[in-house]
Amino acid sequence: MKYPPRSPAPDDAAERRSASPVVAYPADTLPAPPMALYEAARETLQTVDTIMVGPRSAAAFEVPAGHFFRIVSTEGPQVGDLNLFNRAHLAEHFYSGKTRALHGTHLSTSDRLWSRFPWLRPLATITWDTLDWYGFDADGGSVHDVIGTRCDPFTHRLLSGDDYHYCCHSNLLRALCEHTGLSTEQAEPLVHDVLNVFMCTGFTLDTHQYFMKASPVRPEDYLEFIAETDLLGVLSACPGGDCGQEHSSDAATCYPLRVEVLRPEPSTLAGWQPAAASAYRS
Ligand SMILES: [Zn+2]
Secondary structure (H helix, E strand, C coil): CCCCCCCCCCCCHHHHHCCCCCCCCCHHHCCCCCHHHHHHHHCCCEEEEEEEECCCCEEEEEECCCCEEEEEECCCCCCEEEEEEECCEEEEEECHHHHHHHHCCECCCCCEEEECCCCCCEEEEEEEECCCCCCCCCCCCEEEECCCCCCCHHHHHHHHCCCCCCCHHHHHHHHHHHHHCCCHHHHHHHCCCCEEEEEEEEECCCCCCEEEECCCCCCCCEEEEEECCCEEEEEEECCCCCCCCCCCCCCCCCCCEEEEEEECCHHHHCCCCCCCCCCCCC
């Protein structure tokens, strides 16, 4: 933990602290997704593929641009760690940090999952969230965060000295290798910070440390997205289960997650185009 302050506060400390916060990226200049179009399209969805993600493992899935996908809770409360890639070019993947800067610490309906530089395009837009009723609780916690990273064997070893092989990082890596044929060395740099689907997290009100608490997700809850470009997704069913106790171990009860890929009636998206990459050139 941090040392207590050792530098004396200046005479105008109160004045300096009283500066007004300014939202760094005001939402009113962010191009809005066409939610009315998406809401009409989602009324016509037909399931075209179903992928099961076993406990403490991961699976890859592909979603064509303009199709939807859902991450669905099955037998019990379970957190999922999601990686998203441009299917045509895996170097373009989800950028958790910029997504957090644009949409805040936790995502829900109409928020978008942005790709890294130099592309910075929405890879997917959230179109439905059955946990949107949760909001923020008294501890400052909420669901579907972009503040955590993904549980990983490196941090686990740093903190405990032990090796654990079914962290989300390792699960995502194995599934990415299996799906693409890439080697571990090629694929590991592509695994990135996740959207923590269904996970309930925040920063403690006193020390501002990252915390997790038991997820409020229950069977048949889901988070739904529209693919804004052709996507490769990889989803890990976190070894922390509902993340109410611990992760990076076999201690928690874990359940499968289900991914559904859904096709809308094409006429409902007439005129819609996949998202374009940023036009800025360095
Ligand atoms: Zn995890």
